[in-house]
Every structure is written in structure tokens, then in C-alpha cells.
Amino acid sequence: MRGHDQGSHNEVNGVVHGPSVQAGTVHGGIHIRAAAPAVPQVLWQLPPAVGLTDRTAELTLLERHRAQAAREGHSCLAAVSGLGGVGKTALALAWLHTLRADFPGGQLYADLGAQSPHGPAEPAEVLSRFLRALGVPPQAVPSGIAERAALYRSLTAELRIVVLLDDAATAAQVRPLLPGGPSVTLVTSRQRLSGLTLEGCHQVHLQPLGLEAAVELLADTLADGRVADQPDDARTLAGLCAGLPLAVRVVGARLAARPHRPITTMVRALTEERRRLDELAIDGDLSVRGVLDLSYEGLPSAAARLYRLLGLHPGREFGSAVARAVLAGSGALEPRPGPEPAPCPEPADAPELLDVLHDGNLLIDVGEDRYRFHDLVRLHAAAKACEEETPAERTAALRRIAEHYLATAARVEQITDPGRDGLPRTFGPGPVVTEELGEGAEAALDWLERELDNLTAVIRRARTAGLGPVGWQLADAMWPLFPRRKHYDHWRAVHAEGLAAAQEAGDTAAECRMLTSGGLGELGAGRFDRALEMFERAARIFAARGDALGEARTLNYRGLAHQRAGRPARAAELFARAAVELPACGDVRAGGLARLNAADVALATGLFDRAAADADAARTTLLAADDPYNAARATLLLGRVLLRRGAPEPAADRLSEALAVLRGVAAGYETARALASLAEAAEQLGRPDLARRRYREALDLYLSVDRPEPAAAVRARLALLGDGAPD
Template sequence: MGQAPGDAQENLIGGRARIDGPAVQARDVHGGIHVHTGAAARVPPPRQLLPVPAHFTGRNDDMAALEGLLTGNGRDRPARSLIVVSGPAGIGKTTLVCGWLHSLAAEFPDGQLYADLRGHSAQGPASPGEVLSQFLRALGAGSVPADMAEKASLWRSWTAEARIAVVLDNAFTAAQVRPLLHAGPHGLTVVTSRRRLTGLRMDGAAVHQLRALRPDAGAELLSRAIGDDRVANEPSAARQVVALCAGLPLALCLASARLASRPRQSVKTLADALTRDTERLAALHVEGENTVSNALDASYAVLTEEAALLYRRLGPLPLRTFDARSAAAACAASLAWAEARLDELVEANLMEETGPGSFRFHDLVRVHAHGRATAEESAPARAEALRRVCDWYLETATEAEKLITPAQFTLARDVTHPAGLPVPFADDPGALAWLDAHRMNLMAVIRAAAASEWHAMTWQLVDAMWPVFLRLRHYDLWIEAHEIGLAAAREDGDAEAERQMLNSGAIGLSAAGRVDDAAEWYERSRRAAREAGDVRDEGQALLGLGGCHRDAGRTARAVEYLNQAITCWEACGYPRGVALARIILGEIALAQDDTGRAVEYFTHAHTGLLAVNDPHDAARALVFLGRARARAGEHRAGTAAMEEALAVFTSSGAVHWQARALEMLGDSARERGEETEARHFRARARALFEVTSPADARRLREAPGGT
């Protein structure tokens, strides 16, 4: 509605309105509109500490002791930045440390990291490289080097000035811990272990030995779980239960969970059950073992038959965490069945919830569950449960692959036990998020399938993980997976799968900077393709070799290989491959400042990739096309093309290519003399590169005019 000049009109956003991203609100608009966006949102400080259970009690003196170690007392007691909390299994080390550090969250604004080093896990301890990758990604470096020395160097750089607290839980040796120590003066590392780890004293560690709960604290814990009345009615039996649990919080929690689930059962009945000499946790030889074993046996004995089945089926699995779908697959059951059984295990304190819909065993409980499976399930039954879980991961990852990379050539899948479970995502971003969240479990089942000599399953799982490698660039996992997959494909006698592993693995090696290794893999793939008469695969190897030689600065050889790839693919009718080769040829022409030829290559590539329904690679061709046009002086058309490509990358979650597009927009703005806009684009690009490619982030920082 019009308004007379001079009339005032408010133009406000009120109420509970919330706006995300760029927005323009106006009544009358004259002239041009410029929409400015801020830099990419930084990764929030990680807060990974485990939650503290409601029954936590009796540790005030221990928390005060830890505070004293942290703050020190002048010359006689210097402040410590490395603390080891040691004690027997089930003593409550993790709960104490997490409870203490939760109270100090404000003192560590840059984050609190947690890693289970799995010192006593049946699957073996976590490697320092695995944990460093986890920590670096949590801090924002989503793509980490594959080389351990490079990881350690990057970790030292990230922590040099950071005010962080790091919990290294369940450590086995001092050597396992040392590569994970933060580098700066403002952080704190707390290590828990069943061993004293005296070797860490050389690194300046202070050690706090955690003792059993006092009888009164044990009674308080029991009362909180089953009520004051039951303890007061049978004080002698309650004291006996506390004594039989040896002051171990884990044992007391398990014992009290059993009593809480049977309100009419006497406390003395439980005391009698704990007295019986039942089967021990054979793998553990530490104080409290017998008591915890008795408590676990007693808790297991009162589970329903279905919950006991799930307990046994999950115990031997290599997964770090479980959800209802993996649980359902292991038992060939429905999703609703698995959800109910998981709730029962959580209620019995035999499993803990680590996040929405995510569960894990305490390591002692996992050992017990594995022992029950060995004692009560046949070897074929245990193998079938593992195979069902592998099949479910293969099915689900393949569905994700279809959504994310629909034009990607997919080899056959051999699913022995279809799970029939609903897929946990509905679109491309959801599928990528699922793959990323489950990448460590996927790696675990790949390793387990390889150990079981399920060769076809192994390489198929690796092949199905392709989108997470391509989009999120986890180079260390990418290379490890393909080394395993390549060996499995050879054992399987599947030449086509072997070439697929060589080509896909070589891309990872090249992206990680191991260009010579990548070229060797591509050359082996080319020879194998020629022997098999597979022209399409030969073209794929030639494309890779062309890329390797381009990266190594051998432009003439790169062009030769790329043209050979085009010839192969035109002969066998593979237009997508032809378009991919033209993208690299266009990059070479652009680097040589031959913008006319570059525009031609990128235009043909973009058209060809759209025709075969490959939106991601079509957007790659488009962003290069826009850059080439901008370099040729067509600034408006070039910028529009780059912004269109950026929108595609943003909607699909392709963070690395978002950064590449922003960098190109920044370069083009600088060439137009728009220095402020150029700095803005480059700052956003650098923030995203910090997540996917630290080397590129460093390159932007160090470049002339870098921000």
C-alpha cells in the first residue's frame, strides 16, 4: 500500500521470528541490492564428556584431590596439566573424571574431548592415529592426514594455544597415551587406566589412585537405586551386598538394578546370589573381578529370554556403538523388538545410552556378554549374527550411495540375509550424514569381514563407502579401507572388483598427496584392464594417470593420458568418463591462461554430465566454467555460474567443493579490484578448508593477501 512522502513506517521483524542465512527485508527499494553473508559457521567447541549418572556419590574427597593436582600448591605441589586416575575395573574412574570436568566446563572454553582407548577391549586397544583423527575432526579439521607423523604435527598445532580438557579413558600403556598429549600450556589431559602408568611420570603426570567406595557411600548408592525403606528394612543384607560388591560402583549399580526391577524380592536373596561362585570374567585378572562377574551373571540371569538373546548377539560384534537397526539385524528381528530390548538392557545397567538412539557396553560388560555368547551360542550362530550385521551395513550404505552418487558405476552386491529394515535417511544430505556418523562402525565391519575371510563382502563394503570418501575426504580411512578391499578382491578372484579398488584407492592416495603411490595403483589397474579387455576400466586408469601427472607438473604427459582416456571412452560409449577427462583438460588450459580452450572443455563437460544425471560433477564443471569466463573478462556470467555451482555443493553437503567455489569467487573478485569482497570469499573458503583440507587452509593463509 502506498504512503505519502514523509510518513514514517516501521519495518521490523518481531515476535519469535528466526532467520537463518542471508535475508533482505524492505518496503521501497531503489537501486541495486547487495546481499552479504558472514563467514562459514565455525565448528562449535566439542563437549564430548560422558553424562554423569544420577547415582554418582561418595567421591567428594577424590574430586577435591583432583582439584588440588590441577591448581597445585606453590613450589611443593606444582600445578599439573597431566593427571592419571588409576584403579581396578569397575571402580568408577570414568564417572569421577567426567563428573569433575563437567564442573570445570567454563575453564575450558575451547572444548572437552573424550576418547575410549579400549585398553582392555577384546578387539585390541585404539591406535594413537585413530584417536588423533577423531580429535582433529571434532576440533574442526574434518580431513586429516593419513600419515601418523603429520597427524601428530597437526594435533600439536591445533592445541598449542587451546584451552581444552582431554579425557583418555581406559589407557593400557604410557606409549599409547604420549602421542595424544596436548601441546600447549593452557590444556589439561586426564588419563584413566586400570594400571598406574608410572611411565607417564616422566611426562610430568600426577597420579591419583581411586579406591573403592566407603561402606556408607556404597549404602547411599544402593539407597538411591532401590529406596531408603528397603535398605532400612534389611540393613544387614544391604551391608552384605555392599561388601560383596567390594565398593565397586559398577557392581553396585548392577546389583541395585536387579533389586529395583524386583520390588518384592528381598535384599538377602541378592546377597545370597552374589555369594555363589559363578563363572568369572576369564579375560580379566584385576581386583574386583570376581565380584563384578557375579553381579553381571546375576543381572544377566534375570533378563527376559529376548533381552538375553540380544545381549549375547551384540557382545562379540566389533561395533563401538549400537542402534536399534544394527541390533535388529543381529537378531533377525523387527525395529520395534530391538528398541524394546535395548531399553531393557539400559534399565538393567547392562548397556548405556551415549546419545539419541546410540548405545554402548561398558568394557567389562562387553567381555561378559562375549563370554555368554561363547558359552551359550554355537560358532555358526555367532558368525551368522556378524554376517547379518555386515549385510545390513552393506544394504544401507549401498542405498546411501545410490542417493548421493546416482551416476557412479556400482558393482554387484551379494547380500545373504536381507534385513528388511527401513532406511534411516530420505535424501542426499541425510544419506551422507548417516555414512559419516557410521564411518567407524563401517570400518569395523570391513575389518571383521576381512578377518572372517568373507572376501566379496569386504570389498563390497569398501565400494559402498565411496560417497563418504569422495565428499568428506577422510583420507586415512579412505586409504586403509581400499588396502583391505584390494586384498579381499584378489582373494575373491574378482578382477573387476580388484580394478575398482585400485582406481578408487588411487584417488584417495592422490588426494592425500601420495601422487607417486597413486600413479603406481593406476598403472596396475591399467595393465589389468588391458589383460581383461575392459576398455572402460582402462579409460578410468588413464584418467587417473593423467591427473597424477598434472599434479606432478608433467603437463604434456597428463594431456597425453587424458586424450587416451577420451579415446577409450568414446569407443565404448561412456560419455560420463569423456566429460570427466575434459574437466581436467580444462583445468590444464586454464592454468596455461588459454581461457578460450578452457571454456570449450568445461562447457562440453557440463553438458555431458547433466545428460547422464551426475549433478555433483556437473557442478564441478560449472564452477570451473564460471572461473574461466571470469578470467576471460565475462565477469557477470562467470560469477553467476560459480554461484550456481556453489548452491549445488551447499545443498548436497560437499564441503570441500563449497570451499573451492568460494576460493574461485574470491580470486575473481580480486581480479575485478573488489578487494573487500575477495577477502570475504577467501575467509569463508579458508574456514571450510579447515574442516576438509588443512593443507589448503594453510595455503590460503600463506598466500599474498591471505586472511
């Protein structure tokens, strides 16, 4: 006789499960007792919940998805993704613990170990653990993953259970672990597990906390009143943690261990960017750097290199063209002269690598093919660049970034100001990536405006990195934006950096360009004396160099400063000299601009005949010089002269002609002036409705280019016409 306690026996009549006896002849009394199968206890495997701050919206989304799944009669599957340390597991536990009463079948938990040094957990191993927890004896666990998954689904088919799959690596790792029946499964991952969408997964992406929520979390972590007593320092500290809950908890724990230390000491420690990641750590325990290191170490080598090179980008956000630029080639430190950069074959893998970083929550998608780093991730990426790239490689990458912006800005300049005499452009011998600008001058200027913060940051960084010539060339190439859309703060900052770089390099030609272009920004912002000082300084440098043309050009600029400062006679004198000396030195176009400036002074002083003559001469010269923008300004001035003479119909013709050109070159301020003048013509013609429409459009444009004084004048005209415009 052979006895089997727990197993199966294969015979011709099938498979026998459980206790069995096989015997030939039986003699005597035999008693066979089988123990009743063990009934597994209900499993409550979830780790304890921790405090949660300001995640109401995410909890609402998860609960809404669960309720919808219940109404439709199927299981609920959701995935929470986000940056390491952002609080994914805390959110998962906070929600799932609230479901205990509704899911009496129990809770299963598995750490899938995506960031484990030993590699992610094998689904077959996790299934084995789940099956044993559900009461399957170890020797009865099937050997194959497909059989284990089938048995798991069978055992959970009638159970109302909750499953937390924490720190998943891929959708493929998760699929075999999905239970059957009326269950709730929540997956957390640093990756965006879009592949689970096929299983009806609801995706929740967790962002860092807002400032107020981060302060609240800091207060909960300290729990000693220091946040209430030092609110400003607490807000500053929370801001330095950039909303990352792990970072807030780390600094809170460090302060909690030092109850007599003010918050400001931690603020000082974190203020220096180079030390911030080191300070966001508790010895022997958690650190922000360690969490980010795990994400970084899981990247493919090409994505890891893009990550650290993008960490060198000086601005807060960037387009995919920047990724193509840093991957375009090794670059070189010796520039080569030339107006055009070497063409660049587009790196085919840049979009794919950006997707890897985005799916790993190391990059934030901010729309329109643009990305940014979380502040602490940016510091981590830059630190990795310092650790793993040589100084020459880092400089070469920064040069490729700067030359990308320079080459694209130079294209904008060609589109919007083709006749402008800019500084020479120099590019390294490697390929340079430019960006698509769209059609026309408006789109080109839109690119400059969108990238304004980045361009300013690149110019600042270029000077400190020994790439000063790229910085002042970029400042010069940005010129078309400033007269049209103003941005006076950036105008001043860009040219101040360019001027410093030119002076450090001893390049007097670049120094003079930065002085004159920057002086015009000072002039537009109302700092007339500062502008005049810069123009006169440039004049002295030109004179010392024996550059008669450069010195003559400053006559125009100095005249503008005197005109704006209320000294029209001195301005007229300088413009008259410039109108003669500039053509004599070979710059006919600048001579035309001098005549245009002289016309403006004459109009302001009531010398209408002289104004008309100068404006007409300027228009002819500027059209011949292929400068439609400034020719349109001359046409606008002719229309304004006609208005002053009480001839609104011919004035409207001239003004409409100017308006069409100015709209085409995206000149916001001059377009507003043309519209305001057309509104005045409509008033003179007895057409108040048309005047109101023109004034309203002019007002919007003046406000968009930050010109409050003419905007106030337009509001006054609208008020007189019975149309009170809002402030």
C-alpha cells in the first residue's frame, strides 16, 4: 500500500487531488483520517499609511475611477507615476487603507524593486509569494509563470481584495500580477506605464507640492511651532525644496533633531546650489541625491548622457532642438568665422531619448515640444555632468547649446532685418542645430520672445564659461526683438552682459555695439542721461580707433537722447550733422534714418513743411536700401503730418499704407501708433465708431509692449468718445 498525504497521482482515470490511498488487498481495520484543509487568514499586507498633504485632487480621481469601475462591474486598475521622492507610495497607501471595509478579502502588497540594486523582481517570484499567502502550499505552486498567473486569477476570482504593486519597472512586469474578480489594483512607478492602458488602467501623474502645501508638510514634520514662528524662513526653505515631499521631510527631520536651531540655518545651507543636494540628506538614511541616483542608474547610457548634458542648459526650460544640439557632435573650442554655421544632420535618437527621460519622470513636459527639469533634478543632472564629463566636454556642450540659439537668432535677424549690419558671427567647426521658426516675421519674433529668458541665461553663462564672443554675438542677433516688442528689462540685462564680455575680451567693436544698442534700450526705458552717457562713450572709442563711420552713427543716437530729454534744438542739430556725415562715410541707410529722426523733431515743434520734406526724403532712401520697416515709419510720419495739417483723408491713405507694412513685420509699438493715428483721422472725418475700434486695438498693442504713457493717452481719447476702457 502506498499513501499520499498532499499531492496528486496520475492514473489512467485522471488526476487525484488531496489525500489518497492506493492498495491491492486490504486486511483488518484500517482508519484513514485527513486533516481539514487550512483556511488562510485574511491578509492585510499593506504597510502603514503615513501623513499625506494636499493630495485631495489625486485621491478624488482615484476614487472616481474606482466608483466607475464598480458601476460597470469590472475590476479597478490605476497607476500612479512621478519623480522619485514625490510621494507616490504615500498617496497609494493613504487611499488603499480607506478601502479596507469595502474589500474584506484582504490586501496584497509587493515591492517590485524597479530601483533595487539587484534588479526588478521577477513576476514569477512575486506570484509564488502571492499564491503562498493565499494558502497554496509551497509544493503545490506551479513551476511556470503562466500556470501561476492562472491559479492566482482563479483564487482571487471571487475575492474582494486590494493589491498594491509598488515601484514597478514596466507594464510587462505588472500584467501577470493583476488579480481576477472585483478587485482594486494600484501600481506605483517612476515610469509612465502607458502600456497598461490596454488593461483599462487609469493614469495619475503626481506633481511636486505647491509652496503652501510644502510649508504645511514642513510644519507637520517639525511639529514644534517653528514654522508658525518663522513663516518667511519656512516659505523660503520649502521653496528651496522645490515641492519635493522627500526633500521637505529630510530638512524637517534634520531640523527636528536640532530643536533649538532656527529655520534660517537650513535656508543658508540650501541656498548655495552646489551644496543643496548634499544638504538634503540624513546620514545613513534617506537622501534626495540617492533617490535620483537610482533613477539615473536605470537609464540607458545614451539617455543618461543626454540627461547630464541637458543639466548644463542655463535656462529653466528648453525645446527638443536643444537635445539635438547637445547630441550633434563633440564640438570644438576654436571658433571659425562665417555668417552660417555648418549644417547639422539631425540626431535621429534625440526624440526617443527625450521620451525615455520623460517616461522616467526626469523631465517634465510643458507642452509644445518643450521640457523642463524639476529644480532638484536639474541640480542632479548638472552634478552628474561634472562627475562624468571632462571640463572640455562640458564647455563643448555649452558651446553647442549657445550656438544653437545664436544660429536660430541669426535666422530671425535675416527674416526681420535683412539689411542690418550686424557683428560678425563665429561658429565652432562642428555641426550646429537650428530651430524651425514658422512662416514670416511674426513667427520669427515669437520664437525670440518665447526664448527670451533662455537667451538671457545663455549670454550670462557664456561669459563665465569663457565663451564671451558667443554671448555678445547672441545679444547683437537678438536686436530685432527689442525695438518691436520692447522688453526693456531684458534689453538692458542682455546688453550689460554683452558689454562686460566685450570689455573682458578687449574687443572694442563689440563694446561699441553693446553701448549703442544697449543705450537705445536705456533710452526707451526713459533713462535718457544714462543713454546719452553710453552713446558718448561709444563715440570716444570710435574716435580713438579712427572709425569715422562709427562716430557718425553715434550722432543719431545722441540726437535721440537729447530729443527724449526735452532738448529738441540740440537733437535737430545732431540729426542734421548725421544726415550729412553718414552718407559721406558710406552708410546711406543710416543717413535716411537721421532724416527720419529730424522729421520727427520738426513735427513735434510744428515745422510741418520741414517735417514732410525730411520724412519724404527718408522714405525714399530707406525703400532704396531695402528697409521696409523704417520706410513704413517714415510713411507713418507723413500721415501724421497730414493729420496736423487737417487733411484726414490723405492722412488715412498714408497711415493705412504704413499699417499694412508694420503689421507684416510684427512691429507692435509702431503698429499701435499707426492705429492711434488712424483713429484720430476717423475722428476728424466724423466716424466715431471706427475711431473707437482703432483706439481699442491701439490700446491693446500699447499694453502688450509695455508702453503705459501712450496707452494712457488712448484711454483718454476713448473716454472723450464715451468708451471707458478698463485699466
